[in-house]
Amino acid sequence: MQNILSSITIDSEIRDILNDVLEGKTLNFKDYKKLLCSDDIYAIGLVSNKLRQNLFDTTASFINNIILNYTNVCITYCKFCAFYRPPRHIESYTRSKEEILERISISKQMFGITQILFQGGHNPSLSIEYYEEIFKEIKKSFPLISIHGLSASEIDMISKVERSSTKEVLTRLKMAGLDSLPGAGAEILVDEVKSKISPLKIKSNDWIRIMNEAHDLGISSSATMMYGSVENDDDVIQHFMKISELQNKTNGFIAFIPWGFEPNNTQMQLEGLTRYSSGGLKLLKMIAISRIIFNGSIPHIQSSWLTNGVGMAQLALLFGADDFGGTLIGEEVVSATGARSTELTSTKIIESIKQIGFKAAERDNFYNIIRFF
Numbered sequence: 447m448q449n450i451l452s453s454i455t456i457d458s459e460i461r462d463i464l465n466d467v468l469e470g471k472t473l474n475f476k477d478y479k480k481l482l483c484s485d486d487i488y489a490i491g492l493v494s495n496k497l498r499q500n501l502f503d504t505t506a507s508f509i510n511n512i513i514l515n516y517t518n519v520c521i522t523y524c525k526f527c528a529f530y531r532p533p534r535h536i537e538s539y540t541r542s543k544e545e546i547l548e549r550i551s552i553s554k555q556m557f558g559i560t561q562i563l564f565q566g567g568h569n570p571s572l573s574i575e576y577y578e579e580i581f582k583e584i585k586k587s588f589p590l591i592s593i594h595g596l597s598a599s600e601i602d603m604i605s606k607v608e609r610s611s612t613k614e615v616l617t618r619l620k621m622a623g624l625d626s627l628p629g630a631g632a633e634i635l636v637d638e639v640k641s642k643i644s645p646l647k648i649k650s651n652d653w654i655r656i657m658n659e660a661h662d663l664g665i666s667s668s669a670t671m672m673y674g675s676v677e678n679d680d681d682v683i684q685h686f687m688k689i690s691e692l693q694n695k696t697n698g699f700i701a702f703i704p705w706g707f708e709p710n711n712t713q714m715q716l717e718g719l720t721r722y723s724s725g726g727l728k729l730l731k732m733i734a735i736s737r738i739i740f741n742g743s744i745p746h747i748q749s750s751w752l753t754n755g756v757g758m759a760q761l762a763l764l765f766g767a768d769d770f771g772g773t774l775i776g777e778e779v780v781s782a783t784g785a786r787s788t789e790l791t792s793t794k795i796i797e798s799i800k801q802i803g804f805k806a807a808e809r810d811n812f813y814n815i816i817r818f819f
Contacts, residue, residue, distance in 0.1 A: 515566050520569065592811030667700070734765040749767040
């Protein structure tokens with residue numbers, strides 16, 4: 447397998463690390479740091495693409511889903527977010543059960559969705575009964591649609607409102623119909639970074655603890671990383687290592703999604719902390735290193751088209767990603783930054799996958815293939 451590197455010029459130290467990857471050897475913090483600092487993106491991509499091929503050949507999956515941003519009321523005031531509104535703001539909203547069910551019904555008829563990505567702000571006015579009632583009604587009316595919802599930080603908010611433990615909240619929500627947790631709220635799992643970009647949000651250890659509790663309860667989840675804000679390379683590697691450590695313990699993560707921070711219309715841009723997004727080359731490097739680090743651990747790496755566009759997502763499939771993500775009909779969080787279009791039809795995703803010679807496959811919430819195109 448090492449022959450894939452034989453015909454290219456590459457730094458000898460990076461070559462040794464990548465050969466170790468191909469031979470299945472375990473890397474360490476210094477190795478990951480060298481890969482992250484390396485400009486040999488093509489070579490790193492060759493190896494990560496080989497790892498992806500070993501697992502999925504040329505199949506790239508996607509899911510028909512909608513994002514249900516049930517409220518934009520939030521009291522954590524994250525500096526990287528352009529979506530939230532404080533309580534009683536003229537633009538604040540909270541969706542009713544009837545509004546949510548109507549939107550799901552229309553989306554199912556129009557797009558054949560199989561998943562709802564249910565996320566919002568940290569709204570102190572919403573009790574756990576709000577979520578339980580909605581989840582139960584969704585499952586009653588649409589039993590084949592999965593609920594992929596509520597970040598660890600939202601779970602923490604509900605527990606504070608209820609004055610109960612996060613484990614009790616997770617237990618009750620699972621009984622009401624919650625199928626899995628998205629990875630939002632992680633950003634970078636280093637508190638020095640969090641103190642600068644989201645000081646009122648849960649700390650790194652709390653995110654890990656809540657995910658651990660979810661996995662122990664049989665609730666699988668995805669993991670994410672928001673890069674490109676104020677973190678350094680050591681912070682990024684620490685994030686990777688913390689995710690790996692928990693995965694080795696619980697095996698509860700089924701996907702990893704690295705996505706680049708979009709600073710437009712955010713307080714971070716206003717304060718000059720981060721003026722520009724980190725760009726496409728950084729995305730490809732993060733995708734490739736994610737595949738290398740989580741090889742044999744977390745099976746699925748998403749291409750992150752939402753913040754980087756369809757063209758970069760296509761390239762990401764050649765740098766280790768195996769999943770295009772979801773159609774994301776109705777997305778409001780990233781669109782609040784004024785970024786590119788933040789939803790796709792399944793037809794556009796299928797075309798994009800086929801354009802680069804991959805086989806397109808629709809999947810369900812747990813990455814089981816439903817059908818090929």
